[in-house]
Amino acid sequence: MYAVVLLMFCMCSWVALLCPSVQAYENLALHQPAWQSSTSLSNTADRAVDGRYTDLAWNGEQCAASGGEQTAEWGVDLGGLKNIHHVFIQYMTDNIVWDKDNYYTQEFLGFSVYISNTTNEEDGVLYFRDTNYTRATIPNPVNITCPYRGRYVIYYNNRTHPPYPEGYSGDARIRLCEVEVYGCDVYTYGVDCKRCGNCSGGVQCDNVTGTCPNGCDLGMYGDECDRECGNKTYGMECKEQCGNCSNGEPCHHVDGTCPNGCDAGIYGDKCDKECSNTTYGVECKELCGNCSNGEPCHHVDGICPNGCDAGIYGEKCDKECSNNTYGVECKELCGNCSNGEPCHHVDGRCLSGCNAGSYGVTCKESCGNCRNGEPCNDVDGSCRYGCDVGVYGKTCDEACPPGRYGINCGIPCGPNCQGCNRFTGVCEFGCLPGWTGTSCEKRSNYMFRLRLSY
Template sequence: MYAVVLLVCCSWLALLCPSAQAYENLALRKRAWQSSTLMSFTADLAVDGRYTDLAKRGGQCAMSYRGRTAEWRVDLGGVKNIHHVFIQYMTGNRVMDENNYFIGTFLGFSVYISNTTDKQDGVLCFRDTNYTRATIPNPVNITCPYHGRYVIYYNNRTHRPFPEGYSNLWNFLCEVEVYGCDVYTYGVDCKRCGNCSGGVQCDHVTGTCPNGCEPGMYGDECDRECSNNTYGVECKELCSNCSNGEPCHHVDGSCPSGCNAGAYGKTCKESCGKCRNGEPCNDVDGSCRYGCDVGVYGKTCDEACQPGRYGFNCATPCGPNCQGCNRFTGVCEFGCLLEWTGTFCEERKCSNNTYGVECKELCGHCSNGEPCQHLDGSCLSGCNAGAYGVTCKESCGNCSNGDPCNDVDGSCPNGCDVGVYGKTCDEACQPDRYGLNCAKPCGPNCQGCNRFTGVCEFGCLPGWKGIFCEERKCGNNTYGVECEEFCGDCSNGELCHHVDGSCPSGCNAGSYGVTCKESCGNCSNGEPCHHVDGSCPSGCNAGAYGVTCKESCGNCSKGEPCNDVDGSCRYGCDIGVYGKTCDEACQPGRYGINCAILCGPNCQGCNRFTGVCEFGCLPGWTGPSCEKRSKYMFRLRLSY
């Protein structure tokens, strides 16, 4: 809640006091609006400057219909610097005491200042929470030191019970006057604010700036320019080297007539670099008209030469053999590169076909015996035949037809000789390749061939022989490693494959598989099985089942044959067996068809076919199925 000061003028004389009337009535004849209008008593009647007749039908007051809320506002036409708001409420031209009818409709009112037509977007200047019928003043002056475009009067009767003295809500505004000035003014005579920092509004009463002054200004009201050769924020910056001692600009410190010799820049605070022949620099950007003196470079001639350069504008490079020269003279003051000497490192040091550090490296095979370069050993005219590389120290590989290799990269112009490959023809063939450029593969039956001739010097794969493993080896109906495996039952007595034993035309009837070594099962009506997987095309003979009819049926009920696919029994199992294919003996404690019957409870273990307790009865029991009590045990109990 914003703190406000409520100034109540208890008489018309108070309203005419000079401090109040010095401000302009910003609301006079401005556009007004109210939430409802009673008859012809429109909102603009409250800003027409007339309020001599305060009666309902006096024609000088704005009125609204009765309701739960009442709102009225005036548009000041722009954002204004408001000082206070004056409100004259209707009295009916009667004494304004606690018995006046209109007081009850006035109680509880609020005043807002906003930049939009919505009061919630603005600030609350005043809200009546304490007045009674006996204490509320009329007219009333409300101090409201805010900026805004809309002044909004609001009242409501929305939350019962209402305080004592409140009546039904009507809006009876006879005059609303808004006193103040345009923005960026202050005081009763609306003086213009000074140059406040950030362009903010000065204090509306005193004119002081809340955040200080704009650069170049000072004083309580920020209305005085910097003086005494100062400028900038709070006049704390000192003017610099302006031409002929002229004062600088009070805001940015710039010199109106330029700088004294030796200085440059907007504020003449920058010192010139070293211009050629001692010339002064340009007083705007510090550039040197004729370039830089020795040892410096750059736009303003204030940067020392980078390593490796010297002289005017640092334009001359140090000698190529210099470790680092003096930026003014070019003398190699940090020494020479290896094998060089002299003031500028211009004299060569190595000889006797040597190069490098302390001339310890020997030159390579340079063309025609020429000496190599004394620093890096490079051969300026290339290499002798058989050598390659920068220093001609690399030996050529085995080029085709004995050709010399390229003396730069060692490549062979017509490819490699037999047994080698690679960019420089110095790599032995990989296993399983031989010949020129290693381009030929070894024979397919070879365990590994000679890289020059292709001869299978590491032997042949099973079933092959010969220099190149090109001859078939096995005979006498054999195959495989060392021809130790015998061929199977191949069709029409054909020979099997000498390596894997497969039959090229399939198997004779009664055999199957890749090598025709598997015998057919119990196929229906003696039909031959399939030569690859051994399956029976028309199923199995009775008593056999499975894809190859090699499985024997179990004991099906009543001697029925089993299913020839999965061996299952259509009517279940015979006595003494159970399971999917009726080939599992009853578990202990069970017997009969499908092993479905439990042995007698007094049995030590029954026969799985008959149920007879062939392993005896529990004590006290007798009979084939241990179903009878023992007479001996009965008599024994009686004796007790």
């Protein structure tokens, strides 16, 4: 029977025809709830959607029928919003030839088809109304192409404004043996009811071609918006570039987030930000070392581009000077810090003072000879109890000047001494003529005898 109906459909010339490929559409009306304005005997509205129309007679129990009225209405609930492609209507024939002499042609003339989102046809769209056919030309069955979206399909006829065109019946009646509504669920297209792609704003794609009227949702591209962004792109029209996702993985095609984190040196949901001045590495969890002049380290590997601050060494400037060194590149040697302790790695200071014999912040200065071997002050090198013999000055590091010797150079040399020793006062080069003694403090006999001779 279906093949016969399909053949009849393809022979119809008054509507847009979809031949064998129409079989791919689903009959959305089959066994769905139906209603009509009135019912004649047991010919209820649901008989027009029961899938049976082999017996087209009044009493064949396969057709819906109403009594004579001014207006006659029949409708079917498709169960939800659907993409309708075409409507097939098989009218009652009483199983006799359908021509101008068939009684039911007069009742079919002037019918309308509405697509609506409510059960009221006035809320919907009038998609077809017969205004031209006669009893000799009206086809049965008919196929009405109506690519529209709706939930309810309503068949309507009326006899409310006489006089009527020639051949019209005097009242309106329902005489429907089958109504088939072909189409797909919403957000589908084509005869195969393919799913629409991700059209922008979730709108319906074109029912036939599947193209999206206003472009694609974020992360999608193609005429049908059915392809995810690739080549490390994302977002609207795939125009945004992914950041540096871990291991070169692609980012999420919609929002650009990286599913497994970022490459070393990068952070942020989209992995598009470099680590700040003081961090580096995976998730920027590593702290930079002490780069020279407070410069940032490299955001990936932590290397300091221009070396380290004083007292620090290593590629990442994360190690303090050791082995008694300090300063820039740890090139300076520590002084004589107390008990051999290391000096400060930055400025060389000896934190616990100096060993005996040294003084100053870095204990690199040598003390003079303090009295009785006492250590000098490790800050300024001064000697608390004065200087040892033969030296003087604040730090006891200056030899006695000529003519002085002893502790703190406090004893004057003898006036007749030549080459007074600064430690002992001994005249190392002898005495002036007429003087003798270790300090040339005595007159010699030669001078005495010389006087007597005069």
